[in-house]
Amino acid sequence: MATLLPRRGGQGIQKGQLVPRHASSHFVEAHYRLVRELGRGSFGRVGLVRDRATGDKRVSKTIDTAGMHPYVLDLMRKEIAVLRRLDHPHIVKLYGFAEDVGRQQIVLLLEYLPGGDCLSLLKRSGGVLDEAVVARLCHQVFLSLSYCHAQGVLHRDVKPENMMLSGPVAAAGDLGWAPRGPPDCKLIDFGLAS
Structure with missing residues (x-):
């Protein structure tokens, strides 16, 4: 611990x-x-x-x-x-x-993470997301995985539906983020059962 x-x-x-x-x-x-x-x-x-x-x-x-x-x-x-x-x-x-x-x-x-999961985001956007959004979310997932590995924990179920968003993501083509800035991405469900 x-x-x-x-x-x-x-x-x-x-x-x-x-x-x-x-x-x-x-x-x-x-x-x-x-x-x-x-x-x-x-x-x-x-x-x-x-x-x-x-x-x-x-x-x-x-x-x-x-x-x-x-x-x-x-x-x-x-x-x-x-x-x-x-x-x-x-x-x-x-x-x-x-x-x-x-x-x-x-x-x-x-x-509570009101932005939903990344799979729903991909479906809503038709699979098209701004490159900066994808880079930010991937970076946050990599940070969390690095932390887990440093703690001796392996997340065995990394997938878009286990990546939750703290808030809404602006649609592709929008010039800005949602009202309170870009959302954070957080991992859930570690898949220890798989």
Whole structure:
């Protein structure tokens, strides 16, 4: 694990110690309000939630573990452990999680990235993107992969749908970026199961 404080020597605080593990998945319902469902799959669902106290938006990812093969469940636990320890501006942030044995689910509370994924961006643009946009996004992905490798982590599922954007990207031919400047690209789903 990467030491946060102090940088050299001493015990320090590990980033993983700063990401709370909750005893129950009820922590999401207690502290967050569901804004809308973002997706649903064979293993669970993803929702946009808003913190009741601060108004901050997060993503709640609920994974049903009932009937899940123990090997797959172990891989999910490993991916959570990886996310807990990684701290990089181009890797999605994990804010909290719970493995709720009673409800047979794992819940992750993640950073909300409203720009969607790079695959959707490619589809919307007809596969044509400004060279500067592509260079910036690729550079950010390479930075995050370099960081992962330095931490002994191999992202085994790098693909456009696992590259999320912090905001909208200007269409090809537009002279400027979206209102708040160019978006950041962040990696998600490390593919430890593959």
